[in-house]
Amino acid sequence: MQFHNTLAFAQEQDHADELRYFREHFHIPQHKGQDTVYLCGNSLGLQPKAARAAVEAEMTKWAELGVEGHFVGDDPWFTYHATLAEPTARLVGAKPLEVVVMNQLTVNLHLMLVSFYRPQGQRYKILTEAGAFPSDQYALESQVKFHGYAPEDAIIEIAPRPGEHTWRTEDILQAIEENGDQLALVLMGGLHYYTGQVFDMAAITQAAHAVGATCGFDLAHAAGNVPLRLHDWGVDFAVWCTYKYLNSGPGGTSGVFVHERHAQNADLPRFAGWWGHDQRVRFQMQKGFLPMAGAEGWQLSNSQILPMAVHKASLQIFDEAGMDRLRTKSEQLTGYLEFLIKELNQPKEALEVITPQEPSARGCQLSLLVHQNGRQLFETLMANGFILDWREPNVIRVAPTPLYNTFEDVYRFGQFLAAHFTQ
Ligand SMILES: *Cc1c(COP(=O)(O)O)cnc(C)c1O
Numbered sequence: 001m002q003f004h005n006t007l008a009f010a011q012e013q014d015h016a017d018e019l020r021y022f023r024e025h026f027h028i029p030q031h032k033g034q035d036t037v038y039l040c041g042n043s044l045g046l047q048p049k050a051a052r053a054a055v056e057a058e059m060t061k062w063a064e065l066g067v068e069g070h071f072v073g074d075d076p077w078f079t080y081h082a083t084l085a086e087p088t089a090r091l092v093g094a095k096p097l098e099v100v101v102m103n104q105l106t107v108n109l110h111l112m113l114v115s116f117y118r119p120q121g122q123r124y125k126i127l128t129e130a131g132a133f134p135s136d137q138y139a140l141e142s143q144v145k146f147h148g149y150a151p152e153d154a155i156i157e158i159a160p161r162p163g164e165h166t167w168r169t170e171d172i173l174q175a176i177e178e179n180g181d182q183l184a185l186v187l188m189g190g191l192h193y194y195t196g197q198v199f200d201m202a203a204i205t206q207a208a209h210a211v212g213a214t215c216g217f218d219l220a221h222a223a224g225n226v227p228l229r230l231h232d233w234g235v236d237f238a239v240w241c242t243y244k245y246l247n248s249g250p251g252g253t254s255g256v257f258v259h260e261r262h263a264q265n266a267d268l269p270r271f272a273g274w275w276g277h278d279q280r281v282r283f284q285m286q287k288g289f290l291p292m293a294g295a296e297g298w299q300l301s302n303s304q305i306l307p308m309a310v311h312k313a314s315l316q317i318f319d320e321a322g323m324d325r326l327r328t329k330s331e332q333l334t335g336y337l338e339f340l341i342k343e344l345n346q347p348k349e350a351l352e353v354i355t356p357q358e359p360s361a362r363g364c365q366l367s368l369l370v371h372q373n374g375r376q377l378f379e380t381l382m383a384n385g386f387i388l389d390w391r392e393p394n395v396i397r398v399a400p401t402p403l404y405n406t407f408e409d410v411y412r413f414g415q416f417l418a419a420h421f422t423q
Pocket of ligand 1: 189
């Protein structure tokens with residue numbers, strides 16, 4: 001697509017956009033009586049208008065039915081989570097058996113590590129990216145200590161080459177191979193939160209399996225943002241949150257993927273709870289845990305209906321829009337953002353996009369490394385109705401999302417930056 005740095009061009013694109021009506025499905029935060037330019041769906045996605053009614057329906061059910069809401073009415077709570085499996089599976093390229101919605105991301109990461117990080121003899125190390133999201137770092141640290149190892153020894157971090165901001169796939173694959181006989185697990189972010197880089201999950205999974213390690217991904221920034229084929233890639237497990245691109249509310253519920261090949265394996269160690277116990281005999285309240293087949297077998301507690309109701313409303317929007325169409329628009333929106341930043345013609349010493357240029361190696365987010373007074377620029381943007389986020393030491397993350405952002409949003413952001421840099 002040929003981009004132009006004009007309002008007319010941006011508006012034409014919006015007019016021609018077949019997904020433009022989806023913006024109407026969301027509440028857009030206001031600034032001085034106008035819509036903000038909300039470019040922060042990577043941190044907290046906007047509220048779908050349908051979310052309130054979805055929660056209210058459950059509140060009404062509770063008010064009117066009390067405990068009976070578990071078993072009667074539409075979508076009884078007893079099986080509520082199961083209604084989320086199909087749309088979730090479509091979103092991440094999985095079979096419904098392979099996914100479950102429960103808990104929150106870091107909790108689920110720990111549950112998965114209990115099952116899939118099983119150090120034995122020489123094979124006790126975890127390979128991950130350097131500078132992973134802190135919660136993931138702490139989860140790995142505490143897990144290796146739990147098994148009696150020292151994090152400095154048991155966690156191998158792969159960094160970009162000196163002078164580079166992003167990882168070369170060949171370096172990751174080589175590190176997996178070189179450490180092959182010591183690796184128990186490869187665990188990485190699917191899309192790195194700071195740089196916006198998408199890792200080659202298919203190649204990494206294949207390399208991990210080739211050396212006899214298991215492979216999992218934290219998809220916090222990938223779910224609802226980039227196309228995923230978890231089943232076909234053969235990933236062992238994955239976890240994600242739902243409040244970023246999935247627009248399911250602050251602290252919302254989380255998703256888990258466990259590959260079909262582990263679905264019937266009752267011998268996998270796991271931390272169990274009654275909601276993972278075979279549904280048919282759950283209420284017999286007997287000793288002896290019998291896991292449900294598939295990802296549901298990792299559930300601990302009965303479903304958190306209110307956050308799940310929000311998530312359900314949000315998943316309906318994704319189903320209507322379809323990840324393919326969203327991805328097509330996303331590449332264009334982010335391409336436009338990249339074009340406008342190039343138009344600023346700033347030297348690398350002032351401003352640099354550290355996210356890969358190749359569309360398949362990124363999602364919607366571009367990370368701008370601002371070398372001078374970055375924090376000040378960020379605060380000026382925020383004070384003028386541009387909502388983005390700041391990540392220490394010097395990155396502004398800008399994430400135009402295809403569900404509710406417009407080309408005009410991106411254009412206005414570009415204009416604001418242009419004015420800032422010509423001051
Ligand atoms: C946002 C994010 C988290 C947050 O974890 P919670 O358990 O949802 O608080 C964890 N990991 C990554 C990679 C993230 O981007």
